[in-house]
Amino acid sequence: MALSIVVLAAGQGTRMKSDLPKVLQPLAGRPLLAHVLERCQELHADAVHVVYGHGAERVRQVFDDSQVNWVLQEEQLGTGHAVLQAIPHIPQDHDVLVLCADVPLIRTATLKDLLGRLEKAPLALLTVEMADPAGYGRIIRAEDGAVEAIVEHRDANEYQRRVREINTGLLAARAEHLRAWLGDLKADNQQREYYLTDIVAMAVAEKLAVAAVASDDEDEVLGINDKLHLARAEAIYRRRQAEQLMRAGVTLADPARVDVRGTLECGRDVFIDVNAVFEGRVVLGDRVKIGPNAWLKDVELGDDCEVLSNVVMEQLRAGRACTLGPFARLRPGVELDDQAKVGNFVEIKKSRIGKGSKVNHLTYVGDARVGEHVNVGAGTVTCNYDGVNKHETVIGDGVFVGSGVLLVAPVEIGAGAVLGAGSVITKSAPADKLTVARARQVVIPGWKRPEKKTVK
Ligand code: UD1
Ligand code: CA
Numbered sequence: 001m002a003l004s005i006v007v008l009a010a011g012q013g014t015r016m017k018s019d020l021p022k023v024l025q026p027l028a029g030r031p032l033l034a035h036v037l038e039r040c041q042e043l044h045a046d047a048v049h050v051v052y053g054h055g056a057e058r059v060r061q062v063f064d065d066s067q068v069n070w071v072l073q074e075e076q077l078g079t080g081h082a083v084l085q086a087i088p089h090i091p092q093d094h095d096v097l098v099l100c101a102d103v104p105l106i107r108t109a110t111l112k113d114l115l116g117r118l119e120k121a122p123l124a125l126l127t128v129e130m131a132d133p134a135g136y137g138r139i140i141r142a143e144d145g146a147v148e149a150i151v152e153h154r155d156a157n158e159y160q161r162r163v164r165e166i167n168t169g170l171l172a173a174r175a176e177h178l179r180a181w182l183g184d185l186k187a188d189n190q191q192r193e194y195y196l197t198d199i200v201a202m203a204v205a206e207k208l209a210v211a212a213v214a215s216d217d218e219d220e221v222l223g224i225n226d227k228l229h230l231a232r233a234e235a236i237y238r239r240r241q242a243e244q245l246m247r248a249g250v251t252l253a254d255p256a257r258v259d260v261r262g263t264l265e266c267g268r269d270v271f272i273d274v275n276a277v278f279e280g281r282v283v284l285g286d287r288v289k290i291g292p293n294a295w296l297k298d299v300e301l302g303d304d305c306e307v308l309s310n311v312v313m314e315q316l317r318a319g320r321a322c323t324l325g326p327f328a329r330l331r332p333g334v335e336l337d338d339q340a341k342v343g344n345f346v347e348i349k350k351s352r353i354g355k356g357s358k359v360n361h362l363t364y365v366g367d368a369r370v371g372e373h374v375n376v377g378a379g380t381v382t383c384n385y386d387g388v389n390k391h392e393t394v395i396g397d398g399v400f401v402g403s404g405v406l407l408v409a410p411v412e413i414g415a416g417a418v419l420g421a422g423s424v425i426t427k428s429a430p431a432d433k434l435t436v437a438r439a440r441q442v443v444i445p446g447w448k449r450p451e452k453k454t455v456k
Helices: 032-042 056-062 079-089 108-119 175-183 196-205 227-247
Strands: 003-009 047-052 069-072 095-100 123-129 138-141 147-151 165-174 210-215 258-266 276-284 295-301 312-318 328-330 334-336 341-349 351-353 358-366 368-370 381-383 393-395 406-408 411-413
Touching: 003 032, 003 079, 032 047, 032 095, 032 108, 047 056, 047 079, 069 079, 079 175, 079 196, 095 108, 095 175, 108 123, 108 165, 108 210, 123 196, 147 196, 147 210, 165 175, 165 196, 175 196, 196 210, 227 258, 334 341, 341 351, 351 358, 358 368, 406 411
Parallel strands: 003 047, 003 095, 047 069, 123 210, 258 276, 276 295, 295 312, 312 328, 312 334, 328 341, 334 351, 341 358, 351 368, 358 381, 368 393, 381 406, 393 411
Antiparallel strands: 095 165, 123 165, 138 147, 138 165
16 A cells, blocks of 8 residues: 655744754754654655645755655644645545654564554554653544544543553554545634544544554653653663674673663674774674773774774774774774784874774874885974965885874885984975985084173
């Protein structure tokens, strides 16, 4: 059956107390809405309609390139009214799934289960038992267990308020029925809103079956209304990611202190220490070790690489057995060949470091091609920027760069060359020779230390 999904995302999210619209609040580094759209993709929906309203411009801007149909709900007159805005875009023979942008942790398997119920009933609800159901719509069942209605908390009587099975807000329905029900909605309730939930009683009145799928996981249906919910969702998300990693054989020093805000693929026997943050797509080879407080974004590390503590890296590719850190910053565009070593207080950007080469201490390397088995001494700087343009530094195999050398690019150092400490290299240096470019040390004959004048 063809599937249309309606994502409700028009609400203001007053309780966030934020200038950022609720659906743009970040969970694991991505807007809430992005998580829900990912579920839509996994369900291979034929069409996704996002009902938006609050923060309209900003929301659309953030999701500029996504393949969704934007449906503006100018006034937020209730969840029923919201779905009603999307219904003209949905063919009669579709199944419709209603999701909420503020319920981002929902599992795809649960949604498939819910949609499966439409084979036998024109309406299927996702419910959950809650220890504290206050504030939610209650699922009212007949004596035989059949669903009769959803009654909102504020419209419920004392008896109904004792029900702990609640409406998650997510449901599935066949389009032709949904269209008819929505057309009949009335705003005769406490809030003067068009409640989507009123369609349940309509189906029951027509003697149509209403299916209910009870989720056994309170976490997946968590609706996010404020920053406390947001933090709870973040913790749930973190725990899920950590569990997935550990099931795949990764050792985590503390599963509560690793953040995967993208995808992380690990080889065998990977170890990750506390407070590591992974963003974008990160791939770690076998036996890779990640030290404490590392931040990796869009990184690939080969087998046996070791990242020591406090290393920050983005868009980096490393071969096998490289060592990085502690305290190194690798900006975008760095490639490390096998066994390369980047040490403490080193910054590298857009450069290639050859096999077995070492850049160990207090150094800046930018726009450079460094050969194999090169040793870059402490305090070396590639002066790659003339204030207008960037220039390249090329260092051949086996070069030894003494400490405190300034390489004023563009400059090329021949293989096997040695550069004397403190040199300012402005011209290319030949292979296998010692080049020194600094003032010679002199001793001034007859020099006397000044003496303090005596004041009379
Ligand atoms: C809704 C349900 C309630 C359920 C609860 C679960 C109704 C009437 N009630 O209540 O049974 O237990 O969710 O969290 O449906 N929205 C719009 N346009 C509107 C109104 C809402 O897009 O005009 C969106 C909101 O942005 C939100 C979602 O719909 O994503 C739910 O709306 P909300 O106001 O939070 O509904 P609740 O009162 O919490
Ligand atoms: Ca809500």
